Amino acid sequence: MPLALFALALGAFGIGTTEFIIAGLLPDLAADFGTSIPTAGLLVSGYAMGVVVGAPLVTAAGARLPRKTMLVGLMVLFIAAHVLSALAPSYGALMTGRIVASFAHGAYIGIGSVVAADLVRPERRASAIALMFMGLSLSNVLGVPFGTFLGQNFGWRVAFWTVAVIGVAALAGIVALVPAGARPTTGLRHELAAFRRGQVWLALAMTALGWAPLLAVVTYVAPLLTEVAGYSADAVPFVMVLLGLGMLVGGPIGGRYADRALMPTLYALLAAITVVAVVLLLAAGDQVAVVVVLTLYGIVASAVIPPLQSRVLEQAVAAQALASAANVAAFNLGNAMGPFLAGLAISAGFGYTSPMWVAALLGVSGLAVALLSGVLDRRRPAAEPEHTAACVAAS
Numbered sequence: 001m002p003l004a005l006f007a008l009a010l011g012a013f014g015i016g017t018t019e020f021i022i023a024g025l026l027p028d029l030a031a032d033f034g035t036s037i038p039t040a041g042l043l044v045s046g047y048a049m050g051v052v053v054g055a056p057l058v059t060a061a062g063a064r065l066p067r068k069t070m071l072v073g074l075m076v077l078f079i080a081a082h083v084l085s086a087l088a089p090s091y092g093a094l095m096t097g098r099i100v101a102s103f104a105h106g107a108y109i110g111i112g113s114v115v116a117a118d119l120v121r122p123e124r125r126a127s128a129i130a131l132m133f134m135g136l137s138l139s140n141v142l143g144v145p146f147g148t149f150l151g152q153n154f155g156w157r158v159a160f161w162t163v164a165v166i167g168v169a170a171l172a173g174i175v176a177l178v179p180a181g182a183r184p185t186t187g188l189r190h191e192l193a194a195f196r197r198g199q200v201w202l203a204l205a206m207t208a209l210g211w212a213p214l215l216a217v218v219t220y221v222a223p224l225l226t227e228v229a230g231y232s233a234d235a236v237p238f239v240m241v242l243l244g245l246g247m248l249v250g251g252p253i254g255g256r257y258a259d260r261a262l263m264p265t266l267y268a269l270l271a272a273i274t275v276v277a278v279v280l281l282l283a284a285g286d287q288v289a290v291v292v293v294l295t296l297y298g299i300v301a302s303a304v305i306p307p308l309q310s311r312v313l314e315q316a317v318a319a320q321a322l323a324s325a326a327n328v329a330a331f332n333l334g335n336a337m338g339p340f341l342a343g344l345a346i347s348a349g350f351g352y353t354s355p356m357w358v359a360a361l362l363g364v365s366g367l368a369v370a371l372l373s374g375v376l377d378r379r380r381p382a383a384e385p386e387h388t389a390a391c392v393a394a395s
Contacts, residue, residue, distance in 0.1 A: 009133075012134075014078065016136035017144055056106075066180075072171065075108065079168060127306070129310060137244070141241060213301065246302070277363060338359070342359075345357065
């Protein structure tokens with residue numbers, strides 16, 4: 001794999017670290033700014049909404065810039081946001097820094113996916129995307145725990161300075177390793193044209209529904225482990241590390257099989273997400289089984305990321321950058337949808353195992369969308385290849 005992919009992955013590592021590091025620092029932030037923990041928690045939801053809104057907007061704004069230029073600019077923005085966050089004199093200033101960082105997040109992952117795919121032969125595209133996304137998975141295993149440790153022991157500002165340093169290292173790697181010949185985007189008009197295709201919208205729906213099951217389960221994994229499985233609270237971080245390791249393993253597996261057969265891989269993984277959610281429901285009361293199945297769930301859920309991103313790139317044809325950024329927004333929509341629906345189920349009195357039912361239903365819905373998309377592929381009219389060729393020529 002080209003070294004440039006590792007530079008892209010390092011940027012993704014920094015982005016993944018800052019996305020979730022705030023959760024472990026909420027008590028310190030609330031105390032420092034004199035706010036409640038729920039108010040401090042808005043720094044998490046504000047970031048997520050910033051990704052949803054910012055990914056397509058920022059990508060559209062830079063539609064005519066070369067992709068390497070966009071990546072460099074986005075990483076500079078990311079670094080500046082973390083300097084602002086580290087120096088923030090108030091809660092409002094910190095929220096501003098978080099939102100600026102979230103705008104860089106969505107566009108970077110979207111454009112970085114396109115660049116990663118362009119760096120390798122067509123038959124290795126999903127594996128290249130998986131390598132870049134491995135930076136996000138690795139952030140959950142290493143970046144977030146280490147950043148939380150720094151923040152809790154040396155002050156939360158140190159955690160933000162550390163992420164800024166990661167951004168500087170990623171920026172240096174992108175400048176040095178990403179080829180200047182990475183082709184520019186096709187212009188806003190061509191990028192928007194991708195959204196006239198129903199298959200692009202189906203791919204985005206697959207992403208939101210296929211990713212939401214993981215967040216439905218993971219968000220409420222602590223009460224599942226303590227109230228249902230009978231673990232002590234001290235055991236939860238260790239189980240989360242195993243889940244993160246599973247996610248680290250799953251991405252490359254999904255990329256490898258997606259390179260061989262994209263849609264069959266999606267069918268299999270979306271079905272597996274549903275099945276494993278049901279198995280987790282059955283295993284929830286057994287301490288050993290629940291940990292094994294949660295780790296397996298991390299593998300299966302993260303394996304679906306590369307084929308979902310590859311499907312959007314495949315269907316967007318020559319207008320990939322904006323569609324890819326929209327897919328990042330779809331992932332974050334799944335981030336919000338899964339926990340929201342699972343929370344409703346728990347509030348309705350169905351208990352801490354109900355998120356697994358929610359995850360299974362979401363997985364079935366994602367599989368249904370994938371099957372519909374596959375049927376439409378097979379019914380594609382003979383004129384479709386001409387449309388594709390015209391789009392490619394326009395690029």
